[in-house]
Amino acid sequence: MFENALQVASLVLQDASGPAITSTGMAALAVGLAGLGAGYAERGIGSAAVGAVAEDDDLFVQALILTVLPETILIFALVAMILA
């Protein structure tokens, strides 16, 4: 089995008609990772924002804006998705 491994591998490689991941797949990955990153950033900002709003209701709008700011990274990811 092992003796044949090389031949099998070269066969498989020849068989593949393109790259392992297509550009659409890569773009999808980019959106997913960007979403993950934005979520992590919002975790910290969100809990700080809730703390601030709990102390002072007037801060609600500012807190909301600051909390969703990391979402902008997703817009770039979507642009990448469209271009891909």
Place this chain on the structure above:
Amino acid sequence: MSATGSSNPEYVNARVSARRATLFDEEDYRKLLRMSPDEISRYMEESTYQGPINRLGSRFSGVDLIEYALNAGLAETFDELLAWANGRLYEQVARYLRKFDAWNVKTAVRGVYAGTDPEAVEDDLIRAGEFDDALLDQLVEAESVDAIVDLLDGTIFGDPLAAAAEEYDESGMLVPLENAIDRAYYENLFEGVTSASGAGPESAYAEYLQAEIDFRNVRNALRLARSGAEVDPAEYFIEGGTLFTPEELSTLSRNRDQLVEHIRESRYGDELAGALDEMAEADSLIGFEHAIDAALVEHARNAGHAHPMSVCPVIAFVLAKEREVDNIRAIARGTQAGLDPEEIRAELVVE
């Protein structure tokens, strides 16, 4: 909330910074200095002390009302801190707030020593630490030091106090007991800090704790030296600081000029330079102790600015809140005693 789960410094520090902003400032103190005790309580009603003042307003009046409301407000604020915090942050804050357990135990011991009646002792308790109300009530009712030691068996103060109680029985002096309490508290505090080296938030916190211990040692040494008691300060040295070794402390406390020189050359030299000059001139310990307090608040605040995601901002707030309570109390008591506003002003610790 609890010691489980993950630490949530973002949330706690956002709330703490909002609270910090509501603390009384220079301007407020200036107004308070011109008020009578009743006006002060009225002023407090419009601040964060609204709850306690309203609750206690029907039972007390004048300076008593202020005093009780301050203690109640302090306890309330610190209970809230514990309610907000989670995980490791909770643990560190809780360890720090055991300061009030230490204070309560000391108050109970002093009450027994002076034969004060339980009610008066109870008034001085600050119900902010980890001991529950039942235990505190028992402490207040305790009739001897041994009874207090028995009650505290199993807490962090149990064993050290038991050892110190023997010494107390021999010498009849309170100092061993109080120092045993302080030591137990600080030892416990350092167990909550993992690394004291490097430049991370943990080491900033450790550095702050070292400063607190150093300043306490300085204060104890100066007081002992001044009272002229035949006690070796080294016996009551609190471990963990960086400024002195026990031997250094006992030689330095006999000679104040050398002590001042030693502090001036240490890493606290810059922070305390003004205070040291003043002490050398005015020969006043009170001024120096206020300067130490102010330097400590400053130190904690700097650590909090440098490491906003650590326990440091919370500790800075705790300190600032304590100072606020001390200040208002000083103003109320001072005004009642008919002191000149300028004299009271000198007693305040304002950043």
